[in-house]
Amino acid sequence: MNQLAAKAETRNAQPWWRGAAIYQIYPRSFFDSNGDGIGDLPGITARLDHIAGLGVDAVWLSPFFKSPMADFGYDVADYRDVDPIFGTLADFDALIARAHALGLRVLIDQVWAHTSDQHAWFIESRASRANPKADWYVWHDAKPEGSPPTNWQSVFGGPAWTWDARRGQYYMHNFLKEQPQLNCHHPEVQAELLAITRFWLDRGVDGFRIDAINFSMHDPEFRDNPPAPDDGTPRTRPFDFQLHIYNQSHADIPGFLERLRGVFDEYPDRFTVAEVGGADADREMKLFTAGGNRLNTAYGFDFLYASRLTAAGVRAALQNWPAGGSWPSWAFENHDAPRAVSRWTRPKTADAFARMKMLLLAALRGNIFLYYGEELGLDQVEIPFEALQDPEAIANWPRTLSRDGARTPMPWSSTAPELGFTSGRPWLPVGPNHEALAVNVQDADPASLLAWTRRVLALRGASPALRTGDIAFHDAPGELLAFERAAEGERLLCLFNLGDVAQHWTPANASHWRPLLATGGAGDWTFAPHSGLIARYEA
Known part of the structure; x- marks a missing residue:
């Protein structure tokens, strides 16, 4: 019996995912096995023992699919293949096998609100107004004077519309212009996404984290968004000036999620978690997880961008998910948010705060997500403009904090070049404070944050009260x-x-x-x- 089966036997009263601790890996930054400076799937497989040793239940892999990397994998060019910089499908299968042998489930990202502009679907769609995929993306004519069809703005800055001379129309993109919006209203698009779901579930994937799901459907009447009232919140981009009523969050999304759940129910012990951000996130998270026939849980943003961690804030967030309703999920850090110890405390108190924060995370009701390096207490790295990779930070510099600062290489060894992440030049610089926090240093210290994290997660894993x-x-x-x-x-x-x-x-x-x-x-x-x-x- 492998470790996964053994865990299932000991926790058969509840689904494995209820109360699970899940470890997020940003593949580019975890471990580079071939010296090209970019983390990869074989590198993850080689380091799965470290993750299993933490006592988590599952790993979540940020995108590794074929992509031109305009948004580092969140612009997918082929949903059924691995980008060569990360490896091959055989490498992914080996990762799944090793993870399962260690008792770890594997979740993968699915990015369905948009694709890359280099996806074969979009190349065909933009070729003409009369082809089999002409309506697979969101196209619309210009206004009479040539301006975009609506006033919708993209998250990364500027209009959510780009003119395409091939079709003589605008196409929509809620994010980069290289990320055209899929028309998820279209029944053929939905059917294809469900087929992709089966492809990965058949390969042994244990669940999906569905990216930006509330951006997956637009208003087919193409109405303008109204202005947002000025509540004093800083506005750093045009997107912040609108209420996002019509460019996202259409009422048909739950119906598609019910179809998705129908596919998942064909496979035992699988799991879905939604990423839902924005001003209306609370209502939408509960909507997308309601009734037992949609998604299993939603990923809360309550703490990811908070500048302070307060008792009142934690209490309010947890009380907003009462017993008998939808099941919540929580994270203090992820690939889009600054490292928590840099947001919530000062360097001189970082270690004490990180220990308290880890114990608190493990005590929360719901699923919990740890971001790679959080078990080491990694801080936010300041990336100079000339080294930036994050397209959002580059477009909005210096007003937007770079996401790169939370995506720096995992420090494995204090004595190896580039802290053991790569034998080459890393795609982002290693953190200047991370040598002392490296895995080899903390692994040898029974009083380290890494050792503390193992103790904390062991307590949560053995405690019915903490898990569920x-x-x-x-x-x-x-x-x-x-x-x-x-x-x-x-x-x-x-x-x-x-x-x-x-x-x-x-x-x-x-x-x-x-x-x-x-x-x-x-x-x-x-x-x-x-x-x-x-x-x-x-x-």
């Missing part, structure tokens, strides 16, 4: 966050001081609470800044 239990909050002073988790007769008290001032708080029946894990000097119901405690109730 209910949550109830206590009122506590200042920035002290206090809540209980409970399931299957297990009752845990979780306390975290998110502020810079020590706090004291004593629970009822204090003598019955036995500490399980503590960090930052938490003890005797006194909590230093950036400390945390999980305790079990014993009658």
